[in-house]
Amino acid sequence: MDFRLTEEQQDLRAGVRDLLAGRYGREALRASVDAGGALDRGLWRELGEAGFFALRLQEADGGVGLGLPEAVLVFEEAGRALLPGPLVATHLAAGTVPGAAAGTAVVTAFDLGGPGGPGGLGGRLVAHLGDADAVLGTPSLPSGEPVRSADPLTPLHRVAGPGSAAAAYRDEGALLTAALQAGSALRTVELAVRYAQEREQFGQPIGAFQAVKHLCAQMLVRAEVARTAVYAAAVTVDPAEVAGAKLLADEAAVRNARDCLQVHGGMGFTWEADVHLHLKRAWVRAEQWRTAGEAEELLAGELLAAELPTAAQ
Amino acid sequence: MDLTYTDEEQEFRACLRAWLAKVLPELPARPSPDDWPGRRAYDAGWQRRLYDAGYAGLHWPVDAGGRGATPTQHLIFLEETERAGAPYVGANFVGLLHAGPTIAAEGTAAQRARWLPPVLRGDEVWCQGFSEPDAGSDLASLRTRAVRDGDDYVITGSKIWTSHAEVADWCELLVRTAPISEASPKHRGISWLAMPMDAPGVTVRPLRTLAGSTEFAEMFLDEVRVPVANRVGAQNDGWRVTMVTLSFERGTAFVGEVVACRRTLGELARTAKANGRWDDPVLRRRLGRLYGEFGALWRLTQWNVSESEGTGGVPGIGGSVFKLAYSHARQELYDTAAQVLGADSLALDGEWVLDRLSSLSYTIAAGTSQIQRNIVAERILGLPKGR
Numbered sequence: 001m002d003f004r005l006t007e008e009q010q011d012l013r014a015g016v017r018d019l020l021a022g023r024y025g026r027e028a029l030r031a032s033v034d035a036g037g038a039l040d041r042g043l044w045r046e047l048g049e050a051g052f053f054a055l056r057l058q059e060a061d062g063g064v065g066l067g068l069p070e071a072v073l074v075f076e077e078a079g080r081a082l083l084p085g086p087l088v089a090t091h092l093a094a095g096t097v098p099g100a101a102a103g104t105a106v107v108t109a110f111d112l113g114g115p116g117g118p119g120g121l122g123g124r125l126v127a128h129l130g131d132a133d134a135v136l137g138t139p140s141l142p143s144g145e146p147v148r149s150a151d152p153l154t155p156l157h158r159v160a161g162p163g164s165a166a167a168a169y170r171d172e173g174a175l176l177t178a179a180l181q182a183g184s185a186l187r188t189v190e191l192a193v194r195y196a197q198e199r200e201q202f203g204q205p206i207g208a209f210q211a212v213k214h215l216c217a218q219m220l221v222r223a224e225v226a227r228t229a230v231y232a233a234a235v236t237v238d239p240a241e242v243a244g245a246k247l248l249a250d251e252a253a254v255r256n257a258r259d260c261l262q263v264h265g266g267m268g269f270t271w272e273a274d275v276h277l278h279l280k281r282a283w284v285r286a287e288q289w290r291t292a293g294e295a296e297e298l299l300a301g302e303l304l305a306a307e308l309p310t311a312a313q
Numbered sequence: 314m315d316l317t318y319t320d321e322e323q324e325f326r327a328c329l330r331a332w333l334a335k336v337l338p339e340l341p342a343r344p345s346p347d348d349w350p351g352r353r354a355y356d357a358g359w360q361r362r363l364y365d366a367g368y369a370g371l372h373w374p375v376d377a378g379g380r381g382a383t384p385t386q387h388l389i390f391l392e393e394t395e396r397a398g399a400p401y402v403g404a405n406f407v408g409l410l411h412a413g414p415t416i417a418a419e420g421t422a423a424q425r426a427r428w429l430p431p432v433l434r435g436d437e438v439w440c441q442g443f444s445e446p447d448a449g450s451d452l453a454s455l456r457t458r459a460v461r462d463g464d465d466y467v468i469t470g471s472k473i474w475t476s477h478a479e480v481a482d483w484c485e486l487l488v489r490t491a492p493i494s495e496a497s498p499k500h501r502g503i504s505w506l507a508m509p510m511d512a513p514g515v516t517v518r519p520l521r522t523l524a525g526s527t528e529f530a531e532m533f534l535d536e537v538r539v540p541v542a543n544r545v546g547a548q549n550d551g552w553r554v555t556m557v558t559l560s561f562e563r564g565t566a567f568v569g570e571v572v573a574c575r576r577t578l579g580e581l582a583r584t585a586k587a588n589g590r591w592d593d594p595v596l597r598r599r600l601g602r603l604y605g606e607f608g609a610l611w612r613l614t615q616w617n618v619s620e621s622e623g624t625g626g627v628p629g630i631g632g633s634v635f636k637l638a639y640s641h642a643r644q645e646l647y648d649t650a651a652q653v654l655g656a657d658s659l660a661l662d663g664e665w666v667l668d669r670l671s672s673l674s675y676t677i678a679a680g681t682s683q684i685q686r687n688i689v690a691e692r693i694l695g696l697p698k699g700r
Contacts, residue, residue: 244605
């Protein structure tokens, strides 16, 4: 057993980080916000050319021939960079929807949960429908009414009717989304630590105050536990392990973004700080593929059925 | 990212499992915590069996009498013994996991020959004389003094939270051999000594924990004479020597416990199913969440062990991250158990409530969670030192 990343995996992760830092740094991120969240088709094609969507297709089919562990590393970096768009759905559509693998098509999915129907507002919310060429696992593109979205980089439409969720993709979708969450959780630790080192109050960096230190330390603990769970789930693809990874990564991303906002103090409450973008995206992802309640129920069922180690006496 | 075990590792696991299946059925139950001499004899007997079968000091270097196993093999050993319900290391804990590895790493040839074999055979039990009433998490501020007098140190002071002190033969003792001053920071001036527990001037008084048991003791040292030859490492270099010991404690101390917690969680789910509380969705989901958390903690254990393969078996600072997450999850587990059991959780004849009570020590022992967060913030995240 050696759980550590191989050299190739480390190189892949570093390469993707460099690529995204160059192509989608802070200025590009803020430009997307100013553009109202419309998808950058040029960037989407570049991601396709870099193998982002075709990563797990066989080389004979024009893919890169890598596995879920590698995909998880790439998605962790995308989460860190707050890369917008239906990344998971398009990745899952590679090989079945024409153009998805190359990044010339944008594919979304019915991956947002929630009751929708009676008593709710009716219909269901679909992300990036306005930019989409296809919906994963459905024959045609539905029409929908635009809805103002909490996340400025995740436009939402409300589609009439229940819509059939892409159940076959649920575990992989949840896992890759968990990887995005883990990346975001790790990034907000960095943002909080950097701010805590720079910002001075009472004559010293606020990071010297134990109250701030402990927020940051607990953020790292959450992020590292979640990241480990995501990596392990990518290796085993066990449904319970995937559900656990999604549960922990959702919590890490949301709570880390909130703690990061707290460390930023008054600055954190402004539109200029990037913290709110991480928090809002984390909220969106927490509703995708598998919610906390669903994950907990699945895990509870698995726990009851599991053959756990037994004591001799 | 390889979670499969090599052929060699699987072979090791299979042999160990077969051996455990053979020896465990004939073992009697471990004596109760009221019977410390009985427990000591029981734990020593188990250690002797491990020794005779070649499993003693698995992770110790070969030249120290161990098997020189890799961290992964040690992980398998701890996992399998817990899984099979084998006796816990018990009274041999300090000798096998603290004092022994420290002497193996820092001791002279004579010191290794004198102290290591009896630990491996279960013939001698060690206790740990680190903490003092005014030096707990701030261990470096300890005040027990050792003054050189010819070939002896003369030691005066007191220690507290000393596990197994009543039945120990030896104590790994930290003493101050140079005063704290501006010129000499407090973590310098500490020395590491092996003190015989039957030396004149040593008084041990058992302490009662909030769980009602006497797991540890306070120890008074009144002009106790210990030969200078019993010092491991250089005079005033005991802090560095100790850090070697503590890194072992944080690396693998909890492997068996994570396995045990997962088993406990499964029993809890079946209990909830039987008594109807499983139908409460809030409680059911809380159990599901804990299953996810302990699954992740097991993976984090594997991660830390893999990392330590690259550092010659010395666990890295990831131990602090693990301890923070694990101690919280363990307490959460037993609070959830109380919800499953309801008023039954108050009956002191049940194991649950005793475990619930002892889980309270996890965020305190071996460096409180607050100190661990400082360590994570300053040494991993690089935040400035503060007060």
